[in-house]
Amino acid sequence: MQIRQADEKRNWKEVIEDACRWKIGMERYGPQMYQFFFTTSRKFSEITVTGSAYTDVDVGIFRRHGRNVSKLTISRTLFKDADHFIETIKCMPNLRHVKLFDVEIRDVAASSTDGQQSLPEFAKLKILEANRCANIIRCFKRSPNLSEFILWDYGTVKDTTAFEFLQSQKILKSLVSHHIDNSSALLQPGVIANDSVSQLYLNCVRRDISQQSWNNLLGFLKMQAKSVEILRLGFGIPNRSMKLYFRNFKIPPIVDI
Numbered sequence: 001m002q003i004r005q006a007d008e009k010r011n012w013k014e015v016i017e018d019a020c021r022w023k024i025g026m027e028r029y030g031p032q033m034y035q036f037f038f039t040t041s042r043k044f045s046e047i048t049v050t051g052s053a054y055t056d057v058d059v060g061i062f063r064r065h066g067r068n069v070s071k072l073t074i075s076r077t078l079f080k081d082a083d084h085f086i087e088t089i090k091c092m093p094n095l096r097h098v099k100l101f102d103v104e105i106r107d108v109a110a111s112s113t114d115g116q117q118s119l120p121e122f123a124k125l126k127i128l129e130a131n132r133c134a135n136i137i138r139c140f141k142r143s144p145n146l147s148e149f150i151l152w153d154y155g156t157v158k159d160t161t162a163f164e165f166l167q168s169q170k171i172l173k174s175l176v177s178h179h180i181d182n183s184s185a186l187l188q189p190g191v192i193a194n195d196s197v198s199q200l201y202l203n204c205v206r207r208d209i210s211q212q213s214w215n216n217l218l219g220f221l222k223m224q225a226k227s228v229e230i231l232r233l234g235f236g237i238p239n240r241s242m243k244l245y246f247r248n249f250k251i252p253p254i255v256d257i
Contacts, residue, residue: 037061043068047092051076059088066091070124075101079136086139090120098125098140101152103133122146130162137161141168148174166191174199178234181206184213186220195227203234 044065049058050073062069069092079085082105089095121142130137131152138161140146146169151162166172167190175197177186186202205217221228 034061038064045069046071046073048073049075049077059084059091062088062091067094070094071097071099073099073101074103075099077102078104078106080106082136082139085136086120089139093120093122093124095122095125097127099129100133100136101129101131103136105135135161137165141165144170146172148172148176150176150178152178163188163191171196173197174201176201176203178203180204180217181209181213186217188216191220192223195224197224198227199230199232200224200228201232201234203232205234 038061045068047062047065047069072089072092072095079088085103085105119139119142121144122140123143123145125140125143125146127148127150128137128140128143128146129150129152141164149166149169149172162184166175169192172192173196175192177184180186180202200221
């Protein structure tokens with residue numbers, strides 16, 4: 001009788017663990033917690049990494065649980081090189097939402113990854129958010145179904161990587177930029193080669209950007225005028241420029257200022 005009850009208890013435990021959407025928050029756990037991650041049968045749908053310098057143990061956890069993960073958040077984390085980062089995200093082919101905040105790669109030049117074909121493909125990825133980590137968003141170039149890209153502050157990182165990334169996205173529907181200065185990707189001609197964007201949010205345009213940058217921004221908006229349905233404009237965009245923007249829209253967008 002006791003054996004049967006123990007079996008039923010174990011079976012119910014497995015059913016509950018399979019049905020729940022568990023989350024891992026990896027923040028300097030001790031050996032006992034790491035042992036739990038390596039032995040548990042729980043299916044973790046979300047992983048959050050904060051304030052870490054990655055080790056082989058961390059990558060091992062991703063290898064064990066990565067296929068179940070649909071949302072990944074990494075903030076204030078240092079990777080030793082690009083290969084280290086790519087090795088980690090390759091463990092999670094079913095990602096749908098990725099948030100990267102202040103993620104650094106110690107030695108960008110040390111990467112042995114060469115060319116887009118060696119990058120992982122994320123067929124299910126829909127939303128990518130990035131802040132101060134332009135050096136690694138290129139690792140998500142092979143995301144053919146990405147529909148929303150949210151761009152925060154770049155800090156001192158050059159914007160060429162963001163430009164190349166945006167050019168690689170063919171069906172982007174929503175584009176959010178929270179920081180625009182003279183180096184911003186949106187101010188470079190031809191940044192988006194299609195007119196798929198239906199939601200556009202521009203915020204925090206620096207007032208000291210050059211006249212050429214203003215002209216490039218206007219050119220970008222003209223290119224998207226046929227498809228934009230919802231336009232959100234934050235502070236920094238002068239009224240005289242807004243009048244020029246609206247003249248070019250085929251369908252007047254819903255505007256949130």
